[in-house]
Amino acid sequence: MFNAMFSMIIFPGFLFLAALSFLGEFIDRKIYARLQNRVGPPWFQPVADFIKLLGKQEIIPTEANQTMFKMAPLFATASVVTAFFYIPLWTPEAMYSFNGDILVVLYLLTIPTLSFFIGGWYSTSLYARIGTVRSLTQLFAYEVPLFMGILSSALLANTWSLTKITEFYVAHPWLWLMNLGGFIISLIALLGKLEKTPFDIPEAETEIVAGAFTEYSGKLLAFLRLTLNIEMIVGAALLSAVFLPFALTYNPYLDFVIFLIKLLSITFLISLARTVVARLRIDQMVNFCWKYLVPLAMMQLLLNLAVKGVMIK
Amino acid sequence: MHNPSEEFKIPIGPQHPALKEPESFSVALRGEKILGVDIRLGYNHRGIEKACEERTYIQDMYLIERVCGICSHSHSTCFIQAVEEIAGLAVPRRALYIRTLVAELERIHSHLLWLGVAGHEIGFDTLLMYTWRDREIVMDILAELTGNRVNYGINTIGGVRRDISSIQIQETLKAMDLLEERTKYYIELGLEETTIIKRLSGVGVLSYEDSLHFDAVGPTARASGVKRDVRKDDPYASYGEISFDVITDTGADVYARTIVRLKELMESYKIVRQCLKNLPDGPITVRAPRKIPAGEALSRYEAPRGEDVHYVKSNGTDKPERVKVRAPTLANVQAVKHMLKDRFLADMPIVIAAIDPCFSCTDRLVSLKDDDKKADVMTWQALHDYSIKWHSQRGVDFGKLNKKLQERLSK
Amino acid sequence: MENNIIQELVKEFNFPETSIRQPRERRISLEVGLDKFTDVLEYLMKHFNFTHLCTITGLDEGQNLSFIYHLTKEGGILINIKVSVPKENPVIKSIIPYFAGAEIYERELVDLFGAKVEGLPSGNRYPLTDNWPAGQFPLRKDWKQDMLDKKAGENA
Numbered sequence: 001m002f003n004a005m006f007s008m009i010i011f012p013g014f015l016f017l018a019a020l021s022f023l024g025e026f027i028d029r030k031i032y033a034r035l036q037n038r039v040g041p042p043w044f045q046p047v048a049d050f051i052k053l054l055g056k057q058e059i060i061p062t063e064a065n066q067t068m069f070k071m072a073p074l075f076a077t078a079s080v081v082t083a084f085f086y087i088p089l090w091t092p093e094a095m096y097s098f099n100g101d102i103l104v105v106l107y108l109l110t111i112p113t114l115s116f117f118i119g120g121w122y123s124t125s126l127y128a129r130i131g132t133v134r135s136l137t138q139l140f141a142y143e144v145p146l147f148m149g150i151l152s153s154a155l156l157a158n159t160w161s162l163t164k165i166t167e168f169y170v171a172h173p174w175l176w177l178m179n180l181g182g183f184i185i186s187l188i189a190l191l192g193k194l195e196k197t198p199f200d201i202p203e204a205e206t207e208i209v210a211g212a213f214t215e216y217s218g219k220l221l222a223f224l225r226l227t228l229n230i231e232m233i234v235g236a237a238l239l240s241a242v243f244l245p246f247a248l249t250y251n252p253y254l255d256f257v258i259f260l261i262k263l264l265s266i267t268f269l270i271s272l273a274r275t276v277v278a279r280l281r282i283d284q285m286v287n288f289c290w291k292y293l294v295p296l297a298m299m300q301l302l303l304n305l306a307v308k309g310v311m312i313k
Numbered sequence: 314m315h316n317p318s319e320e321f322k323i324p325i326g327p328q329h330p331a332l333k334e335p336e337s338f339s340v341a342l343r344g345e346k347i348l349g350v351d352i353r354l355g356y357n358h359r360g361i362e363k364a365c366e367e368r369t370y371i372q373d374m375y376l377i378e379r380v381c382g383i384c385s386h387s388h389s390t391c392f393i394q395a396v397e398e399i400a401g402l403a404v405p406r407r408a409l410y411i412r413t414l415v416a417e418l419e420r421i422h423s424h425l426l427w428l429g430v431a432g433h434e435i436g437f438d439t440l441l442m443y444t445w446r447d448r449e450i451v452m453d454i455l456a457e458l459t460g461n462r463v464n465y466g467i468n469t470i471g472g473v474r475r476d477i478s479s480i481q482i483q484e485t486l487k488a489m490d491l492l493e494e495r496t497k498y499y500i501e502l503g504l505e506e507t508t509i510i511k512r513l514s515g516v517g518v519l520s521y522e523d524s525l526h527f528d529a530v531g532p533t534a535r536a537s538g539v540k541r542d543v544r545k546d547d548p549y550a551s552y553g554e555i556s557f558d559v560i561t562d563t564g565a566d567v568y569a570r571t572i573v574r575l576k577e578l579m580e581s582y583k584i585v586r587q588c589l590k591n592l593p594d595g596p597i598t599v600r601a602p603r604k605i606p607a608g609e610a611l612s613r614y615e616a617p618r619g620e621d622v623h624y625v626k627s628n629g630t631d632k633p634e635r636v637k638v639r640a641p642t643l644a645n646v647q648a649v650k651h652m653l654k655d656r657f658l659a660d661m662p663i664v665i666a667a668i669d670p671c672f673s674c675t676d677r678l679v680s681l682k683d684d685d686k687k688a689d690v691m692t693w694q695a696l697h698d699y700s701i702k703w704h705s706q707r708g709v710d711f712g713k714l715n716k717k718l719q720e721r722l723s724k
Numbered sequence: 725m726e727n728n729i730i731q732e733l734v735k736e737f738n739f740p741e742t743s744i745r746q747p748r749e750r751r752i753s754l755e756v757g758l759d760k761f762t763d764v765l766e767y768l769m770k771h772f773n774f775t776h777l778c779t780i781t782g783l784d785e786g787q788n789l790s791f792i793y794h795l796t797k798e799g800g801i802l803i804n805i806k807v808s809v810p811k812e813n814p815v816i817k818s819i820i821p822y823f824a825g826a827e828i829y830e831r832e833l834v835d836l837f838g839a840k841v842e843g844l845p846s847g848n849r850y851p852l853t854d855n856w857p858a859g860q861f862p863l864r865k866d867w868k869q870d871m872l873d874k875k876a877g878e879n880a
Contacts, residue, residue, distance in 0.1 A: 036442035126323045206331035206434050206662040278508040279436025281659040355851035528825030546800035624781045639779035
């Protein structure tokens with residue numbers, strides 16, 4: 001009991017995840033800044049920002065639905081943290097696993113978007129409403145290629161459990177190379193999930209201020225931002241578990257370092273993407289996902305089916 | 314509960330992250346589609362025209378320079394050109410060349426600034442950071458030549474106030490080479506980067522006919538194929554003696570406006586080089602009378618944003634009878650409504666930005682006294698003391714620092 | 725070219741010598757009565773291709789308010805058409821049918837000079853605030869800043 005509580009709340013649970021997410025935010029911001037010829041923030045900046053926001057006055061619009069407005073950030077934080085427990089980190093085994101946990105993780109990762117929708121919608125700000133409608137529209141565009149990309153890897157491993165997927169690829173080294181296409185597709189779709197440029201349409205500052213987050217302030221905003229950061233880490237961990245299950249040495253210290261390297265490489269790719277492109281329009285985004293990402297993900301699925309056929313023979 | 318398929322209005326401004334100055338655009342939307350835009354200007358009206366009537370010509374020149382921070386040289390030059398025309402002053406050629414030089418440097422800094430802002434509006438902050446870094450090169454040159462980064466104060470009635478040395482010429486030429494290389498890179502980037510092309514092309518279309526109908530000016534008009542450039546049509550300063558091309562494009566959209574501005578940068582480098590190479594010798598100013606004889610004149614000037622028009626009427630005293638300023642944004646802002654019709658909300662910031670709006674220019678004076686509060690005036694000494702106190706509260710002791718500096722200097 | 729335009733205008737509308745002149749290269753100044761104004765405007769647009777309206781300047785000349793329409797064409801020739809109307813009843817015609825861009829310049833005349841523009845569609849005022857006291861026109865010569873301050877004091 002105590003062990004379970006420790007691992008959920010402290011290591012590798014919530015606190016560790018929060019620390020990791022601050023590190024992730026720092027790396028993201030620093031790389032973004034350096035690529036833009038700026039100095040960038042010091043390492044403790046994300047923590048300082050978080051603490052500062054906690055101390056700020058909380059303003060809730062009188063028109064807003066108080067309960068929903070306050071609950072939304074909690075839903076979001078809770079769901080992303082839960083998703084983290086089912087993802088294998090530096091050991092092939094996740095904290096908890098059962099056959100079918102891959103679907104649970106994917107759906108838990110959808111909840112933040114829905115929570116932002118609820119919070120933004122009930123804040124009654126016009127900017128927030130446009131932002132929330134945009135994030136839902138976007139949800140339907142990126143979820144399909146993301147699911148297809150991740151499922152193609154599961155298909156090859158012939159299991160619905162993340163732990164089993166990792167075990168399969170450890171048993172069959174080099175087979176993960178088959179999924180490189182799926183990795184790239186999922187990474188692009190993940191940009192949409194995390195609302196990063198070029199898919200930061202729901203919070204496009206110059207059009208709708210901050211989208212769904214427009215009316216949030218103080219502690220609630222701090223938790224929303226923390227959720228976004230944790231979501232980035234969980235998303236990156238999911239991709240690294242599904243697509244990059246290599247170099248596991250069964251030495252916990254070495255594996256931990258390798259895990260961090262994988263995680264930070266994915267963070268780096270996300271920062272790189274937002275440095276080199278402009279924001280798309282919502283119609284262009286939906287078009288792009290359905291016209292290019294979905295067919296490519298479909299091809300990855302077919303390829304994996306064919307490989308599976310060969311292997312079984 | 315609100316239904317997204319019905320029509321509703323959202324306010325963009327007077328305070329909004331997309332606008333760097335207060336103006337109000339009230340946008341009627343259905344979903345993401347813009348049904349109509351209602352523009353309310355005037356938030357920056359400071360009554361400069363009325364204020365000009367109560368000041369002398371020299372004072373006015375500095376006041377007019379402050380109509381706008383970005384195109385300060387444009388306004389002051391345009392104004393004194395009118396005054397010089399009424400007074401019948403023959404401005405020395407060297408002064409005209411220096412005015413042209415500063416005018417083009419100003420255009421370079423303004424266009425680079427625009428490029429960065431445009432990048433920011435479409436969520437491409439990297440472009441903003443890059444162009445604004447490069448803009449520092451030309452800002453440094455302007456500071457070197459005139460003493461100021463903005464509001465240069467180089468003009469005076471009858472000439473210019475500062476001469477330029479051969480060292481400054483060398484430095485400026487070096488900076489031009491560097492900037493030209495960077496601009497070539499941006500042109501390449503603009504032609505190749507897919508997301509930029511996707512966001513800009515086909516957006517904010519203003520056809521050739523509409524451009525004439527709405528009296529658009531500057532790069533906005535030229536991107537619609539209207540060959541209108543005061544520098545060529547109605548040469549002032551030394552533009553009559555310099556060879557350059559008027560850049561036009563037939564794209565008529567925001568992308569065309571971007572390309573026009575980028576290519577204009579290349580022309581500006583050409584003009585700056587010619588100015589420096591052919592800089593005539595001689596005096597830089599002629600004596601101007603304090604009282605300007607009665608008369609009137611209309612002066613036109615191609616500011617970075619388009620045609621700037623100043624009308625000056627004098628009455629024989631040392632103060633003008635009437636000064637009228639028409640900044641380019643006022644001419645262009647009326648076309649914005651047309652450009653936004655039936656477009657997406659996401660296009661709004663970039664379409665507004667594409668005319669390179671400068672609302673301070675657009676609106677000009679009425680100074681209002683605040684009766685309720687007494688003006689808070691601080692003397693120089695009080696400000697100085699306040700600053701020392703403020704810093705010492707935060708642990709910075711200027712007494713010690715000064716001593717250290719003294720010691721170091723004496724060594 | 726400027727001479728050509730002047731000659732043609734004189735021929736067409738019988739302007740007296742004093743009302744039309746050429747102050748310098750590429751500039752023509754013309755004074756015209758309100759009755760002939762739109763005819764002159766149409767004639768210039770049609771025969772000489774004056775396609776661009778630079779701006780409209782308002783002037784307070786004591787008894788009269790004058791409005792100068794600055795038109796230009798490709799090649800840089802600029803014509804200043806001056807129309808004067810009595811200050812008690814400063815009514816002018818809107819030129820929006822010819823130049824859509826004139827709308828904001830005309831609103832400026834309404835706000836700052838108190839001109840009455842026939843045919844100007846209703847819309848937001850420019851550039852003064854919505855609560856600006858009626859009947860105060862800042863660019864008229866008899867307007868002084870303290871007039872406004874007194875007014876503000878009364879309200880407060």
